[in-house]
Amino acid sequence: MSKNPLPFGVNDIGAFARSVRKSLDGLERSPSHVEMLNLLARAGGFRNFQHFKAQHEAGTSLQTFPPVQAEVDYRLVKQLVRLFDDNGRLVRWPKKFTLRMFCLWALWSRFPARTSMTEREISDWLQERHCFGDHALLRRELVDRRLVTRTPDGRVYTRIEQRPPAEAAALFEQLRK
Incomplete structure (x- = not known):
């Protein structure tokens, strides 16, 4: 099975990093490969990795999605x-x-x-x-x-x-x- 590269971009890297950190803090063990893909996709504003992949295949830009709701300091x-x-x-x-x-x-x-x-x-x-x-x-x-x-x-x-x-x-x- 060939792997097609999927470009991944986020609107706000700070909010993305906070979201990833928060998700990782809630885990008791290191996430598996699939769990990590889902975690990153959610932090980027998608429901899961499959949603991200489907949007990419449909040609929809990440810019059409609202940024992740960041916690306000x-x-x-x-x-x-x-x-x-x-x-x-x-x-x-x-x-x-x-x-x-x-x-x-x-x-x-x-x-x-x-x-x-x-x-x-x-x-x-x-x-x-x-x-x-x-x-x-x-x-x-x-x-x-x-x-x-x-x-x-x-x-x-x-x-x-x-x-x-x-x-x-x-x-x-x-x-x-």
Whole structure:
């Protein structure tokens, strides 16, 4: 019986890793080959390995499935909320990269969808949403982290539509309150 390679991709490797770890923690022994295939497929958003294989054979992309529902780290969300004032403005730029990314996600969530902005407009827009006076840093980071795209001449900025991580979505909810 020949083995056909099946490409496997996930939307969020962090959520995937947490799901695999959680599944492995519940086992008393090492999983068999078939159990491991099912475990990985479930962590990737499929019911089991057969479901994954059937979707591959049907030509359906993994991108059509919602990502695995990740558990939210509310301790991290609480830490992130403290970086914003009562008006939802970013008070300071954190030192940790992970915290920075979630702050960028918070800005991304407020960026008008399917709307283009000039460099001046986005600079003014960012000025209103932070308190530490470095809108250029935020503008560059949004582009570098692929949350916003800009034309090669830097004149037009547009939000890149994508699904935020679970903690970012929880942060959006907290900032709306």
